[in-house]
Amino acid sequence: NLPKTFRTFSSTPLKCDAFSPLDTFPQRHNGSSDAEIKAMLDTIGVKDMEELVNKTIPANIRSTQALALEGGLTESELLKRLGDIASKNKVYKSYIGMGYTNTIVPSVILRNILESPGWYTQYTPYQPEISQGRLESLLNFQTMVTDLTSMDIANASLLDEGTAAAEAMLISFSAGKQKRHTFFVDEKCHPQTIACLQTRAEGFGINVIIGDVLKYEFENKHPNDLAGVLVQYPATDGSINDYSDLSTKIHSLGGQVVCATDLMALSLLTPPGEWGADIALGNSQRFGVPLGYGGPHAAFFACKDQHKRRMPGRLVGVSRDANGNKAYRLSLQTREQHIRREKATSNICTAQALLANMSAMYAIYHGPEGIIAIAKRIHTLTNALAEEIKQMGYSIKNDAFFDTLNVHIENGADDIIRKAAAANINFRKVDNNTVGITLDEAVIKQDVLEIIQIFSKDSYKNSDLQPANKAAIPQKFIRTSPFMQHQVFNSHHSETEMLRYIYYLQSRDLSLVHSMIPLGSCTMKLNATTEMIPITWPEFANMHPFVPDNQAEGYKILINELEKDLAIITGFDGISLQPNSGAQGEYTGLRVIGAYHKSRGDDKRNVCLIPVSAHGTNPASAAMAGMEVVPVKCENNGDLDMKDLEEKATKYKDSLAAFMVTYPSTFGVFENGVVKACEIIHQNGGQVYMDGANLNAQIGLCTPADIGMDVCHLNLHKTFCIPHGGGGPGVGPIGVKSHLVPFLPGHPVVKTGGDKCIGPVAAAPFGSPDILPISWAYIKMMGGKGLTAATHLALLNANYMAIRLSNHYKILFTNQNGMCAHEFIIDIRPFQKTAGIEAIDIAKRLQDYGFHSPTMSWPVPNTLMIEPTESESKAELDRFCDAMISIREEISSIENGQQPIDNNVLTNSPHTIETLISTTWDKAYSREQAAFPMKILTTHKFWPSVGRLDDAFGDRNLICSCPPIEDYLE
Amino acid sequence: NLPKTFRTFSSTPLKCDAFSPLDTFPQRHNGSSDAEIKAMLDTIGVKDMEELVNKTIPANIRSTQALALEGGLTESELLKRLGDIASKNKVYKSYIGMGYTNTIVPSVILRNILESPGWYTQYTPYQPEISQGRLESLLNFQTMVTDLTSMDIANASLLDEGTAAAEAMLISFSAGKQKRHTFFVDEKCHPQTIACLQTRAEGFGINVIIGDVLKYEFENKHPNDLAGVLVQYPATDGSINDYSDLSTKIHSLGGQVVCATDLMALSLLTPPGEWGADIALGNSQRFGVPLGYGGPHAAFFACKDQHKRRMPGRLVGVSRDANGNKAYRLSLQTREQHIRREKATSNICTAQALLANMSAMYAIYHGPEGIIAIAKRIHTLTNALAEEIKQMGYSIKNDAFFDTLNVHIENGADDIIRKAAAANINFRKVDNNTVGITLDEAVIKQDVLEIIQIFSKDSYKNSDLQPANKAAIPQKFIRTSPFMQHQVFNSHHSETEMLRYIYYLQSRDLSLVHSMIPLGSCTMKLNATTEMIPITWPEFANMHPFVPDNQAEGYKILINELEKDLAIITGFDGISLQPNSGAQGEYTGLRVIGAYHKSRGDDKRNVCLIPVSAHGTNPASAAMAGMEVVPVKCENNGDLDMKDLEEKATKYKDSLAAFMVTYPSTFGVFENGVVKACEIIHQNGGQVYMDGANLNAQIGLCTPADIGMDVCHLNLHKTFCIPHGGGGPGVGPIGVKSHLVPFLPGHPVVKTGGDKCIGPVAAAPFGSPDILPISWAYIKMMGGKGLTAATHLALLNANYMAIRLSNHYKILFTNQNGMCAHEFIIDIRPFQKTAGIEAIDIAKRLQDYGFHSPTMSWPVPNTLMIEPTESESKAELDRFCDAMISIREEISSIENGQQPIDNNVLTNSPHTIETLISTTWDKAYSREQAAFPMKILTTHKFWPSVGRLDDAFGDRNLICSCPPIEDYLE
Numbered sequence A, B: 001n002l003p004k005t006f007r008t009f010s011s012t013p014l015k016c017d018a019f020s021p022l023d024t025f026p027q028r029h030n031g032s033s034d035a036e037i038k039a040m041l042d043t044i045g046v047k048d049m050e051e052l053v054n055k056t057i058p059a060n061i062r063s064t065q066a067l068a069l070e071g072g073l074t075e076s077e078l079l080k081r082l083g084d085i086a087s088k089n090k091v092y093k094s095y096i097g098m099g100y101t102n103t104i105v106p107s108v109i110l111r112n113i114l115e116s117p118g119w120y121t122q123y124t125p126y127q128p129e130i131s132q133g134r135l136e137s138l139l140n141f142q143t144m145v146t147d148l149t150s151m152d153i154a155n156a157s158l159l160d161e162g163t164a165a166a167e168a169m170l171i172s173f174s175a176g177k178q179k180r181h182t183f184f185v186d187e188k189c190h191p192q193t194i195a196c197l198q199t200r201a202e203g204f205g206i207n208v209i210i211g212d213v214l215k216y217e218f219e220n221k222h223p224n225d226l227a228g229v230l231v232q233y234p235a236t237d238g239s240i241n242d243y244s245d246l247s248t249k250i251h252s253l254g255g256q257v258v259c260a261t262d263l264m265a266l267s268l269l270t271p272p273g274e275w276g277a278d279i280a281l282g283n284s285q286r287f288g289v290p291l292g293y294g295g296p297h298a299a300f301f302a303c304k305d306q307h308k309r310r311m312p313g314r315l316v317g318v319s320r321d322a323n324g325n326k327a328y329r330l331s332l333q334t335r336e337q338h339i340r341r342e343k344a345t346s347n348i349c350t351a352q353a354l355l356a357n358m359s360a361m362y363a364i365y366h367g368p369e370g371i372i373a374i375a376k377r378i379h380t381l382t383n384a385l386a387e388e389i390k391q392m393g394y395s396i397k398n399d400a401f402f403d404t405l406n407v408h409i410e411n412g413a414d415d416i417i418r419k420a421a422a423a424n425i426n427f428r429k430v431d432n433n434t435v436g437i438t439l440d441e442a443v444i445k446q447d448v449l450e451i452i453q454i455f456s457k458d459s460y461k462n463s464d465l466q467p468a469n470k471a472a473i474p475q476k477f478i479r480t481s482p483f484m485q486h487q488v489f490n491s492h493h494s495e496t497e498m499l500r501y502i503y504y505l506q507s508r509d510l511s512l513v514h515s516m517i518p519l520g521s522c523t524m525k526l527n528a529t530t531e532m533i534p535i536t537w538p539e540f541a542n543m544h545p546f547v548p549d550n551q552a553e554g555y556k557i558l559i560n561e562l563e564k565d566l567a568i569i570t571g572f573d574g575i576s577l578q579p580n581s582g583a584q585g586e587y588t589g590l591r592v593i594g595a596y597h598k599s600r601g602d603d604k605r606n607v608c609l610i611p612v613s614a615h616g617t618n619p620a621s622a623a624m625a626g627m628e629v630v631p632v633k634c635e636n637n638g639d640l641d642m643k644d645l646e647e648k649a650t651k652y653k654d655s656l657a658a659f660m661v662t663y664p665s666t667f668g669v670f671e672n673g674v675v676k677a678c679e680i681i682h683q684n685g686g687q688v689y690m691d692g693a694n695l696n697a698q699i700g701l702c703t704p705a706d707i708g709m710d711v712c713h714l715n716l717h718k719t720f721c722i723p724h725g726g727g728g729p730g731v732g733p734i735g736v737k738s739h740l741v742p743f744l745p746g747h748p749v750v751k752t753g754g755d756k757c758i759g760p761v762a763a764a765p766f767g768s769p770d771i772l773p774i775s776w777a778y779i780k781m782m783g784g785k786g787l788t789a790a791t792h793l794a795l796l797n798a799n800y801m802a803i804r805l806s807n808h809y810k811i812l813f814t815n816q817n818g819m820c821a822h823e824f825i826i827d828i829r830p831f832q833k834t835a836g837i838e839a840i841d842i843a844k845r846l847q848d849y850g851f852h853s854p855t856m857s858w859p860v861p862n863t864l865m866i867e868p869t870e871s872e873s874k875a876e877l878d879r880f881c882d883a884m885i886s887i888r889e890e891i892s893s894i895e896n897g898q899q900p901i902d903n904n905v906l907t908n909s910p911h912t913i914e915t916l917i918s919t920t921w922d923k924a925y926s927r928e929q930a931a932f933p934m935k936i937l938t939t940h941k942f943w944p945s946v947g948r949l950d951d952a953f954g955d956r957n958l959i960c961s962c963p964p965i966e967d968y969l970e
């Protein structure tokens, strides 16, 4: 009478090879047991996975071979292997600067944000009622940026300084009534910034001029066509220049002044907003975010009020909830690509939320005085170093500086660089005669003495370092205005207070630690701990992006292996890991296609066909790549309208550059026509771009290359387990067929890309290398079999839920066999008439059930798109289905008049504790019905911290920095 | 018009040396800023810290010199220095066994329990309503243990296997009506277990006989005096022996059968409960807890129902709350030392909760099938290894085995050990002819091949390993009964499910991440992240306790430095880090005193004077050390009754062994008489033992040695930042004056202690080394100045709160200047008459305010003892005071009749969400008053997850393992 599940030693044979290790990963990543899988297959009515796949994926694209990846490593093997790789990175002391410096990451922030699944598994805060914690944190980030830059408004991060500069150029370009086509870039900007900007300028036909901004005769040369100028403050050579007269001049010519800057320096320097800049941007990395060989870090972006509706990226604002309480939300979403599509200000979607949070926390932990003290010390050390270097007979090219010296050494740069390398030190080689040295908060006196040793000509006496007599920042640059005066920056300076603030915010945010986040198109799967552990190892975390190759051998192995594995998985011939998000991948892929056409003399090809169902980033990216977007219709059943496609392709046969398509489609279906569609495009001279957001439905079962795609981006933050971090980081590599490989993006500092490469699309050569171990580890631990099993489960889970819900909701799109892919859409439109209920009401009511809503009203208005992923267990799927079915019953109670149409448990949702326990209660439903519609909620419930947000109020009364503290206490 | 707090670069001079690093730690550890300190001094009415100290600490004990420790390291320096030390540990592959093996710690458990402040900063769950998460987890631990051992009941951990065996011996000793004085220990038990048991036996006059348990003639030799026997199953030599006939025989003689065992082996072997054992115990380390050079790990302890009231340690049980809902709590507390004092079953207080939680989570993650698979694989590898070794011509001494082989090599053990060391491998040297090899779940095939290589005589061919034909576990030992059938062990096998379960439990537990935990005598201060990070570094975590010294050089440096620093801090001449808790420190110190007396021929000295105000562990420890406890009275003002002390000391002049005293006193006062008291004791031939629980009030200001103490224990888990972990781990080192140094405890395997050492008091030579980096780091980062500043603040914070609360509550004890030390007691007794309110009602009501109660009814019944520690900010102290004052007003509303005496906001507290939103509400106060008595609670509130516990019900209906799942769903 032993229970079935119990197997004793003597009675059961071993399943696997008797000696094989047991800490295998697929069993942990994939959510359901064999028995549960069997039960789900039964519910769907298929006999096995094979039948499920056959009914789901068109026969003409199904792979005939198993995925050619090795078997998976166990979790222990993975950590050992990755440890070996990490040890091949040599972490020298890097004083290279160029926008990247060492930083001391406060341990309390490292452990409780970057290493905490409560923070890193959050989604972008589109459901504000269950995201108040990170919204507050991002508002802190914005406040810190507006304060330090002295600008009116700041967003909640961009991808990096290079692309932020490109975005600023585009604002300048579109700011006036008439487009102005010249953009001037000071030669003293970081080279990677200039290069990113040049790449981006091409798509828009902007003429970028590089020169000495203080000498250039703008009035004569561009009386009417100057969009703006970009300056770096302090400049890449360390100098601090006065741009106030310049600003006056540029403004008088109708141009914008854009300033790339450094938050640390701004604690001491007159901020750009005080000398006339219209836009300020930069990298917030040195505020407590590891170097990570180039990323991820959060770029900041701030501007004058008049540009706020043109400002790219996510913007957190203060609004109020249904009860009139203050509440945070994403503001002005009408600017974003998901609304404005090809007319959007930018294609940015995923940004760098997690890193922005880290930087904001760093500012909070130190407070204004702490930041000033750090900046002063950096300057004091730099200044003392400058004195010593001068005493040794060298000249420092820049008299005024904050943290960076350009040392003149006639024909001696290489020599010094070599001596430094021998002492495990990196300087910047500016040119043959110039060495750059940038100090940072991690530098100690001994480090400076070591630097001096390298420059010393005779045997150096380790004399004590002396502070210089006076600061090397001329008085006119000295900041006099306060910043970060809000209480949040002046309260949490002890570790205990900091820890509690972090946990307080976290307690207001729903994440994957609570329940499934079934967001269609977002693939919120497990971000496994073993994948996450290595990213904070010092060998990965503390490496400057521009170190010589031989110091980054570990990274090189990792990058090469990841590229190879992704090539196998997608069937492509080349991969670029440079793009920092899916949208950047799209942009990159389209630029590569453009370069390909051009290389063949085919330079009229600029039409991009995009189905109307496409994600907003697709048309936005196409526009940014300089293409004309031509929409392609869809059939009522969701399929591509093949007739329309063929007509358009033929019509634009001479100008057809590309067709962008998401596969399986954004409707969650493996369409049959896809191979045909690729053929049509190819026949008409176009290239096919696949948006790989839905790749999770394909791996091991079919490949984009075999289907006929020429390029595809992957979202490593969806399919390959990089966590969403509350809205970033992301990695959006592209894969391409062999004819496109030569065009993969290059980089001005570290060689990347093909021999006919387009310019860089990100500031760092390999984008965000510090998080690549995550995807690498996922692939290595899953192996070919594990990955294929994950895809099976992703399809199974979606179809299982679709079946369960189909008795209660209409499932919008399926294929001819009634199957969806890895996600599906349920129709909410009918309830508008019957009960006055819309998708948003169900989304909010789901919060009362402890769930994050599925994707709301995209790609079809007033629907919900559900994607379970393979990592969710059958139990969790059932719990979600039960909640949806219970909500359907609640809708019925409106339909049948038990609850009024305008004051019911759905329209009033979500219900906060505060509302539920208020003495007055005048609803047609009980408090208990509101709070605990399912029994399990009495013990397992995540509570929304505010009531439903008033979106209109927030956009009408835009407040995008921390409101005065009295407001909280009112 | 710049705000005062804002200092610009030009206007302020640098405060510190311009080059000094800024990531200094004291500013992060200590909670208040200079301005806040000033405000608190003002409130108290003293002009500076010096005056505060002068008014608080008697002049005759104040140190005249600054603490002679170096200045503090910054956080970055600390991590670097500790990294260097760690790198001196050489982590070989250790197959030494003896109760410690390698294990694969699941990453999800490592990161989210051991590395999570949400878990490690919890206190012991004495406030069950805000501790349901860890109570559930500990119940899982108990269930896992009872299931695997097949015993009736298990506790929620003991300190280690050695002391657990000693506890079992004591149960055997006290089980019968008449004491039986013989305890037999099988020679095949682990040597450190035997030694711990011998140490403990001495205090009780138990006669320990070591021999071959299967051959010994019990009937003839001990027909009436056999308390019990201890066997090891499997034995230390790896053999598996049949003890069923033995059990029958021992039972017939009236003795108890105690079995030290291995949970992993028990998944395959007939459990002790099925062949007759009365008690089963062991180390749960191999269930996912790092080796850590010996600890901390959780020992398990299970017994038959008849012993349950004698069982030592904490026991979680299922009861119900005020609303009749199921709720967990600590059961049968009447067994514990804080109630029974010298008559307690044991002195254990702090145990190993955090590690027990890890082991339980490991069992949950793997489930019964997973555990069996792991055990099978270990056995299969061991078996294959045995075959190879036999084929090479060696003999294996034990035919039957699970994971351990004893290989016979005539005169060749040293040679093999040497060869192994050369290959970075450790075996156990059993004797000159015998080598022990124990395999574990981390072993892979390649490891076994390497082991074979060492034994191979000729050049070895790396042939493939073959599984043996049959198991080396004879059929009669094969387990047939199921275990861990409860749903909790069969649900959370995917990482996502595991993660959510961990977070679900965590969400029910208040910890330092939420608010201050002002528990008098417990010193709940910051457990800083930088202190915690190193403990999971592999160089510290993965080291076996019995490796040769030259592999543990990093640990040796750490241990030596920590001992030296603690000696400086306390003024003592020698330190032993072996005791695993404060109570163990007490026991050790008293044993050392006893050995000292004996060494001088003074062997009648066995009286221990203990003030009536002492902590329960004091008399319990004295009793365990074989001493007779004589209580000393206290005056009404809380001071020692010096007259009584002198009388008793004189009366027992010839038998006086020791006086135990807590200083500052358990009443929170620096008594003036302490120097005098020490003199009196010394004059009468006694030694003075200081309970160092309150050392946080002394560091840098006075030292136990100067005061006149001979011995003192420190609680590293109080004063030196080791987190409480929800009830352990702890470290309770003792410091002693030079005359006692020779008696510090030794160890049978690794040399420790003095040349006249007492036996070991813990299984591992250095207790729990893996957590020593925490205290080491704290001292190194604080430096002498920082530590002294912390003490200042601890005194300041307590006196500030006492002043604020003194207008509302009576403060019980202060010194002649009206000052308390680092904690103080408020009197609740008056409210019993005026409002029917007792300390417990305030404790529970504080939960509604988001706070953990202060220490309740100890050392004075119906009082609350408040200890803020230095890490709390003034803001937090004020928030707590505000809550207490608000509660006082609520009491007034009962006193003045606004609320009834038996149904008011205090007696009904804590209020759960479920209660508050129930439709019916018939209280004299509103729902809002219950939930949000202060405005800040509407945004910042921790909710109790159950209503007030029904303690009596739980003890009457004792259930100490997971209740059937239907109960939850009823």
Ligand SMILES: Cc1ncc(COP(=O)(O)O)c(C=O)c1O
Pocket: A348, A349, A350, A521, A522, A581, A582, A583, A584, A615, A617, A618, A662, A666, A691, A693, A694, A715, A730, A732
């Ligand atoms: C179909 C599709 N394409 C593109 C993107 C943009 O990717 P990213 O947010 O990484 O820029 C998304 C993001 O959700 C998407 O769902």
Ligand SMILES: Cc1ncc(COP(=O)(O)O)c(C=O)c1O
Pocket: B348, B349, B350, B521, B522, B581, B582, B583, B584, B615, B617, B618, B662, B666, B691, B693, B694, B715, B730, B732
């Ligand atoms: C005064 C006093 N002595 C001894 C102890 C026992 O210490 P431990 O719990 O570490 O065994 C405590 C614990 O709270 C205590 O407060």
Ligand SMILES: O=C([O-])O
Pocket: A124, A338, A349, A350
């Ligand atoms: O981020 C989204 O576009 O859903």
